[in-house]
Amino acid sequence: MLESIVRQQEDEIKSLQEERNSLQSRLSEINHGFSRCPCGWTEYLVKCYWISSSTKTWHEAKEDCKAKEAELVVINRKCEQNLLSTLDTAEDQVWIGLQHQSAYFSSGWSWVDGSPLRFHNWDVQQPDDEYTLHRRQAECVYADRERLDKWHNAPCTESHRWVCQKELK
Template structure:
């Protein structure tokens, strides 16, 4: 842990704690604004990884696509929505850390033939998509998306059958205190 990180018990100071706050009692906090009078802390549940304003959970167990989405929701989060190359690179870097895992569900689904949609309804932007060569596959049976980690390229997404079991990456907004 570096100097600007602390592990703290989380006290619900507001009347309406978020679903994420209700699920976890121990939080890791880092400085949100390193200098100036408006210093604050950006916190994620202990064991989650922080990047920019989000917290990420990389599972160690496997589930099918629907179970993965439900598991993230049950923790007050969602399957990850990747909106930038910086976020994609961050997640690739997380895949190099132990324990070793390789395939992770992300929150991108095919609603209709060729119509991809993020779980939170963020518009799908093909210029910010990181498909492997030849992906996504034609047809509608492979309508869930996984990320291959660790990756030797930024383009590491693959569409798969929703019944296959893989790890998952959950994402939630960091808590500012």
């Protein structure tokens, strides 16, 4: 008698699990149909974000985003900064859309969209002013995923993964 009840409950559980899986699948299909971002992109607030799986220099990454009708990510708020950690689980560096072109370090940081640097998430002893002043070359910025997405300046010729953003359609 007890075995019969247990078997019945196990069958009921299995049936409910199959129904749940079916409903989750249907919900996923429905949500995909409502996504305003291209496949492989992540929607957040009013933008779509994409993270690369390969590495390129900052300028190559910028061109790749442009080819995708996007731009390197611009981070103006803490919530946008926090988004970086949700895009991918890999702990490496990703180019962001911040660049310094002045030989004089007191000015010159600008985003790819032309907006000024209002928010920053520099790591300790960053930006590295001495390095940039002595090298007198363009510097670009990456977010270090291993260091809670803290920012570091580096030569634009280094190769890193990158993050593109574009407006929702």
